[in-house]
Amino acid sequence: MTISEINAYPAYIPTTLDIGPAQAAASLSCCVIEVKTEDGVTGYGYTAITDEEVIVSIIDNLLAPDLKGMSALDREAIAERIYWMVSPRGQTGYGSHAASGVDLALWDILGKVTGQPCWRLLGGARSEVPLYVTFGFGSFDREQLADAARHLRSDGVRRLKMVVGHHALKRVAAGASMSDILKEDIERVRVVREAAGDDADIYIDANCSLDPASAQWLDDRLKDFDIAFFEEPLRGNDTRQLANLRARGTRIAAGQNEGQLFRFRDLLTSGAVDVIQPNVVICGGLTVGQKVAAMADAHQVQLANGGAFPFHNMHLHGGLANGGLVEWHLISVEMGRSLFTDLPDRDGDVLRLPETPGLGFGANLDALREFAAGPLSKGRGKG
Template sequence: MTSVVKGNLNQGAGQAFAFDATIDLLTPTALTVIANRRRWKLKITDIRATLHRVPVEVPLLKEPIVTAVLFVTVETDKGVTGNGLTRGSARFGMKEFINREVAPFLQGKNPLETERIWQMLFKQFNPRAQTGMWSSAVSAVDIALWDIKGKHYREPVWRLLGGAQNPVPAYVTFGLKQYSKEQLIEVAGQLVKQGETRLKMVVAVDPENPKVDAARVAAVREAVGADVELMIDANYLFSFNRALELCKLVEPYRITWFEEPVYQNDAALLADLRRHTSIPLAAGQNEGHRFRHRELIANHAIDIAQPNVCSVGGYTEAVKVAA
């Protein structure tokens, strides 16, 4: 038995292809098409956002550092469940937004259509392309949808995103503000003994006095030697002048990059700072979507882009930044 079939097949992830072909409905090819169409039909049945406080044990500190996390669970009619998370100061607002607005809006939608869902959320709830709370909340939902997609297709998310192209070196963030200079030296030494070769320390201990940070950086560099890579991160707490002052003070210590050195990742200020220092600049982990990253890149403001899937809009938006 043969039949002429015309139409569109939804492939998931918001993609579709048109077909116009004569197929034998009894052939394996036809059966595969039918089976795949069934596989693509999942429905979201529930979305829940909850708040959690996660204690993180840190070497040498008596008390753990408590991190507030928003956790999202997405359930489907096929029993496949996805989980996502994000952070942010507006976590109570994000929780209500997801539970009261996003959850009913996505009820019955196909969680495999990640691109389509992302665009729907953007048009429905963020027509003015704002960042901040919206982007962080959608990030958690999008991550959960990709979790479902990976479980459904029985593939790791990294492979669904296209697969690894090049190895990316890992580093350890260790230089917390809570550490004294002596504790910094001790922890850095422990990490190097464990085989770590890339360390990042937090700066802007006193945003008005970069000399404090410079002394801490100098102490760590002396302790770990010249072969260990050392990065610094101000979490955009410096003014331009203070950031430039710190750059000049620590340039002799071979800093791999200076992360988020100025207020609000101001692209113009970052570009100016980049022209006045030999230290590579990095930013992006707190930016809400690809347009902010485009601004940083177009202004030649950074050497390293750092999209964070927990704030940029999830994997769906992060791959656009990477592209």
């Protein structure tokens, strides 16, 4: 299983979000990493919410020349080697994205070699995982949000996530009013709660775009809407400030963009989160994801998928006993359908895991080559 070749395919994918009567243009960017072995087995890894051109450069110039000749089965040895190449002084960021893409390809290879799906290799805790559906994007107006929520409820979805504080601090820096943004958020949550009904679980996500005072102000005014968790309310996932917010009774979820184990440890030990959200396309792949899950287990903190990309994260949550909710992020699902073949589909808010060896789906090589030759996002399509 000697690695003979590693390739990176960047992709910027414009798509249309189509939720029954609610439609909007959307886009996402990602990078697919292909690892080939001398035995003819090929694995496909993946990373996203980053700059795909930077990841391609890391793979092409640093990782591919160095990892050729190693065994594709030596995931820990490769993870350690990548760490010292891209994060030698504890940097977070691009390094863990590149490491995730390689690691997922190695797990895909392991599954193909052993004839088992990755979720079973991780432990086979369950053959289907519960989903929540992320639908409430900033591009929808209130009416579209309500239409989409009603449509999803009629399609068997009870768990719904929506964005609040959409790029708030960035917009405020450009002259927007935080007060106006938050007041509109209250109305958006109100129409979703009314459309979804009292028995729906509604999650909100600020994508690290609020300051503590604004997050508290908003949270106080959303108390009547029974929010299931408030995901990444604060800039930079500041652990101390998240812990302060949580101490006021807000149920906090965070961690999707973290790439160092100590950052997850700090979120857990500081009491900053009710739900920790390692994303295997960002945190360092399934190899790191299972370590975060073990820490979460020791702290009796719930595990869930945040940051989208259910087709990779479903394996972690199906494999481990403390696996939790997987995020059916509608834009990332559409993106996955543009790049991969034989993807599983949801049944209401449940996803049955594939029995196909490896990650359980194939790469559409024509699409990968076409997207790689096309325009890059230039930082626009980061989900």
